[in-house]
Amino acid sequence: xxxxxxxxxxxxxxxxxxxxxxxxxxxxxxxxxxxxxxxxxxxxxxxxxxxxxxxxxxxxxxxxxxxxxxxxxxxxxxxxxxxxxxxxxxxxxxxxxxxxxxxxxxxxxxxxxxxxxxxx
Amino acid sequence: xxxxxxxxxxxxxxxxxxxxxxxxxxxxxxxxxxxxxxxxxxxxxxxxxxxxxxxxxxxxxxxxxxxxxxxxxxxxxxxxxxxxxxxxxxxxxxxxxxxxxxxxxxxxx
Numbered sequence: 001x002x003x004x005x006x007x008x009x010x011x012x013x014x015x016x017x018x019x020x021x022x023x024x025x026x027x028x029x030x031x032x033x034x035x036x037x038x039x040x041x042x043x044x045x046x047x048x049x050x051x052x053x054x055x056x057x058x059x060x061x062x063x064x065x066x067x068x069x070x071x072x073x074x075x076x077x078x079x080x081x082x083x084x085x086x087x088x089x090x091x092x093x094x095x096x097x098x099x100x101x102x103x104x105x106x107x108x109x110x111x112x113x114x115x116x117x118x119x120x
Numbered sequence: 121x122x123x124x125x126x127x128x129x130x131x132x133x134x135x136x137x138x139x140x141x142x143x144x145x146x147x148x149x150x151x152x153x154x155x156x157x158x159x160x161x162x163x164x165x166x167x168x169x170x171x172x173x174x175x176x177x178x179x180x181x182x183x184x185x186x187x188x189x190x191x192x193x194x195x196x197x198x199x200x201x202x203x204x205x206x207x208x209x210x211x212x213x214x215x216x217x218x219x220x221x222x223x224x225x226x227x228x229x
Contacts, residue, residue: 033216042221043164043208050215058216090163107152107212111163 004112023091032074036087126220139196143209156208
């Protein structure tokens with residue numbers, strides 16, 4: 001089974017609709033992230049959460065909101081979808097225990113399979 | 121504004137050759153450096169991490185880091201057609217990753 005799962009995998013919706021994308025992980029990581037990817041623009045961070053009570057805005061949070069329901073679940077909502085939110089959305093997780101000086105990994109992020117969202 | 125720069129490519133190499141992918145970054149306090157491989161329409165897959173100056177080898181992949189020059193590279197030896205993908209460089213300080221836009225690699229049989 002995949003360590004990071006995203007639902008739905010594909011979604012077509014209309015302008016003005018509310019959309020929720022869900023992410024679940026079985027890696028036991030504390031940190032979770034939402035990115036969008038657009039051709040020519042690369043991966044851009046929307047929101048991130050370092051634990052259940054922590055939510056932080058990323059580079060492009062306008063028009064989005066998130067909810068961290070549990071350590072393993074992080075949802076992204078588009079309150080009123082617009083066509084320029086058409087993109088590929090990725091969830092990612094990371095674990096900051098340790099670090100390179102103590103032999104651990106430092107913010108290695110692992111990605112879910114992505115959700116292709118089209119807003120008409 | 122933290123920036124990570126990569127040549128967009130495509131970088132074309134014949135099968136069996138060495139592919140060299142390069143990345144520069146702007147934030148001098150960056151501590152960790154990553155290379156991800158992304159096939160078209162798929163999610164990024166972590167292939168290399170490097171934290172200290174010098175070389176790190178893993179199979180056919182070698183990551184090279186030079187913090188003084190703010191430069192990180194990825195060498196792929198004995199390139200295979202299955203290596204054809206976009207390679208993303210990512211850099212982090214203490215919290216979040218900043219990604220480059222990626223270099224497309226094409227390996228011809």
